[in-house]
Amino acid sequence: ERNINPGVQLRPDNATPLFTISDLSRVWIMLNVYESDIEALKLGQQVSISALAYPDKTFTGTITNISNAVDPDTRVLQARVELANPQGLLKPDMFCTVSLNLTNTTPSGKQLAVNPKSVIFSQDKYFVIKQNGPGKYGIVPVQVVSSTPEYSYIETKPGLLKQGDQVVTEGSLLLYNDLSD
Structure with missing residues (x-):
């Protein structure tokens, strides 16, 4: 970067650098x-x-x-x-x-990716609502490992939730409130 042009007078009270040289390798x-x-x-x-x-x-x-x-x-x-x-x-x-x-950050490979809207936070814990069958739902406690706008990466105890299981994304909080009563 050059901050001076030919013919410009230099003054000792000007603290602006004349050139900036960078190694961009x-x-x-x-x-x-x-x-x-x-x-x-x-x-x-x-x-x-x-x-x-x-x-x-x-x-x-x-x-x-x-x-x-x-x-x-x-x-x-x-x-x-x-x-x-x-x-x-x-x-x-x-x-x-x-x-x-x-x-790379989770060598266990046991995480599942779900829609962030499906994750419920209640009483200092995270949950998802799993569809167990037509009209049958259950609350599954999960641990959120990380989140992006597209996915929440979760873990749970073995056997509670597996790849391919259906989880509720719309109205999950209402369903959670009904199931937890």
Whole structure:
């Protein structure tokens, strides 16, 4: 970056740098992570990165730093991803989308993905309503491991809920109130 032009007079009281020189062969991407996703972050975790400028290209980076404090105004935690940028495609101040691979953070593979609207929070616990048959429903206690706008990743005791089971997404709170009475 150049902040001076030929013929401009230099003054000793001007603290503006004349030039900024950057090595873009390795870059940092600063992530803003919502509180509900903090648990999914791990140091050393691989992430996928896409930039609007390069829609057909995916970059891979590693989480190298996770802040110790949530910003009180934005309610997000900052994390840093480092990645190689040998072609210099990624530039300072570009916006990127970072995807966390949740399977890397949970080697057990026992999580189920459900619609976030199906998860009910009541009495400091999480539940889903499972359809046991036509017109028959049951309350299943679950543990929410992480959430995105599209999915809540949950775990439960063996045998209570399995892949392919139907859970209620619309009106689940009303049904929960009826079943828990």
